[in-house]
Amino acid sequence: MALVASLGFEAGGAANAATPAKQLFGAKASGSQQAPASYGSYAKGCVAGAVQLPETGPTWQAMRLSRNRNWGHPETVDFIRKLSRFAAKQPGWDGLYIGDISQPRGGPMISGHRSHQVGLDIDIWMRPADRLNYSRAQREKISSISMRRSKGAYVNSAWSRAHHEILKAAAKDKRVARIFVFPGAKVQMCKDAKGDRRWLRKIRPWWGHHYHFHVRLACPRGARGCTDQDPPPRGDGCDAAQQWVNDILSPPPPKPVDPNAPARKPRREYSLSDLPKQCAAVLQSN
Template sequence: MVKIRNSLALIFALLLAVPAGAQPLAKQEFGAKRVASAQKSAPFGSYSQGCIAGAEQLAETGPTWQAMRLSRNRNWGHPQAVDFVKDLSKVAAKQPGWKGLYIGDISQPRGGPMLSGHRSHQLGLDIDIWMLPASRLNLSRNTRENISSISLRRAKGAFVNDNWSRAHHRIIKAAAKDKRTARIFVFPGAKVQMCKDAKGDRRWLRKIRPWYGHHYHFHVRLACPRGARGCVNQDPPPRGDGCADAQKWVDDILNPPAPRPRDPNAPAPKPRRELRVADLPQQCAGVLAAR
């Protein structure tokens, strides 16, 4: 164990010794890995700046799910995420017209920054779930590359459209009520609609947060697994059911407030720097180097 720790410290020290501009981009290093590391499953860092050791691959097809866009090789996650997909897809399979779920991106084999598409999904704890009802679970690999999900938004996300159904409400509610879930991101109109339709106990609505996009899929973010010391949890959502905040977002879509005047003396914002391996938790260098 001491030798392993010393080796990781040496790898990290060597990375730090290389000038930042000469260090390889983390997305290139992690994007090149085709399989998970042969380590005990553990997430390190935060959802948008981390990695995962010992990820588990979600089967391409299961009794109640299919993984989509297989060429991306992003159907890897913490075992807790894989179990979550299996459990939620069983709920979906009970809905009229649904045989289960179509699963989008989870994570790369070792997590980390992706070559395209996401800032998060780095710990194997973020799951994109398509809004398209999974009416068939025998789609070919080629079909899964070319089929698209459906949009549920209307009026730039202020309202749901005719594709929205009670099944969407029930599935997202089940995901929110799961104790493993930290947040769920959907477009504002969906949150408002769910607030209008919710009956009885409304505490689960707190986890559902409006966010840009998220009308072709909803995004489930799981909390750090118990005992995962290197994992940084998402801050808890604000108190209450969040319905007033979602309605305010919708109101601003329909009647945009006047833009704030720009301070001519304010410095121009700096472009976001691409993450290097040395920017990630020290354990991530070991995840990359592991077999």
């Protein structure tokens, strides 16, 4: 209770206690002075001791810097460095453009993602990074490019073998739990994969994800208080991805609407008390 009071909840009563957690975490401009640790789950947690991905590196640029979402667990930043070096070896690529990772202390965001809360999620642009000298202002205006056609059933002409190889390299990193891409990309990768196909299991189809792919790292080894997502289903997942594509091309009939069904309740905003107890200390830390 003393810790919660120190964060401003005691004097304000119930109104302050119900302050959305996204406002508290969104107000923090820097990481906490704590040992690195991810607490909670990807869509309900926070991150202590996050480090900031430098705005520009030898093989990457962080984009949309005004959002201040280029913070993550040290393992996440190390992963980006490693994958961007691999990307820089692909034809037409000098590295990677990195989108959102997490806020300085993770937690719910003011806008956008439900996940990206524990410093272990990374959005990586599909746009080939063909130059790494964009100014801060230019990075607010430049956009990624879409890889899909037919509403995501297929890749378009912008898709290249380099995309396949970069996604494959990411999936083969033991720290990666799963990678989200649009269904047509997964199906194309299934068609093009040769030899050992075990890495395809981590490539998961999901809506959107045609301007960027989303890498999710597993909880770091030995982490306490970090909740992993259940592992992907066994197998390479190619049949499931093909079914996604089939449903895009021939949508199933809509389910009948029950006029007596209760109205769906709007999603409740998380307050600090909804998050793991360690998150209060993450907010309080210098």
